[in-house]
Amino acid sequence: MKRFWCAFVLAFVLGGSLGCGSRAVPLLPGTEPTYYALKAVVALGTVQSAAIGLNGIPVCAEAVPPAPPVCHPLLSDASTRIVVEIVTDSALTLKATPAGWQASATAALDRIDARLDAADKPQMKVYTAAARGVIALIGVNP
């Protein structure tokens, strides 16, 4: 009887611990590419939002009175435009062809990293790296 109850308790504990894993997102067969493309678009959108946000941060040199301070955006307009154009193009491509989501999204990040001004690359590096991490996990951990 004691052995029975021990086995019973063990079964409950194991069953509970196995059931406490991450909840998989249910997907209908055939919808995976669109779902993954959607998540990739979200990741790329975050990169664009980050670029626009950084472009809105002014960095000002110390003023020498009476001259006003000279300010420039943390991320240059030129680099921000590059990010916006690449992300927008990639998002439209993903909408048209969701099946190629991983290649399209990764290629967009590669183009951003390659075309940014040298001075601006450090600013965007962490955001493109984060997006790469997200895209790498999309198909693995839906």
Place this chain on the structure above:
Amino acid sequence: MIALILQLAQVLAPMIITAYEDHKAGNNGAAPTQDELNVALAAAVSRIVAEGEAWKAAHPKPPA
């Protein structure tokens, strides 16, 4: 003995309930249809395009 069982049940009950709810959500939860995903994807792309266009409108490209 009964007290021990009751104590164990108190500890295990939340785990069992969570496992059951996870199972129920995983197997009986509604999955998005292709149409729903298409709409969501189109909406996400539209938001990105709109954000980009708004920024470009506020920052016209300087003449070459």
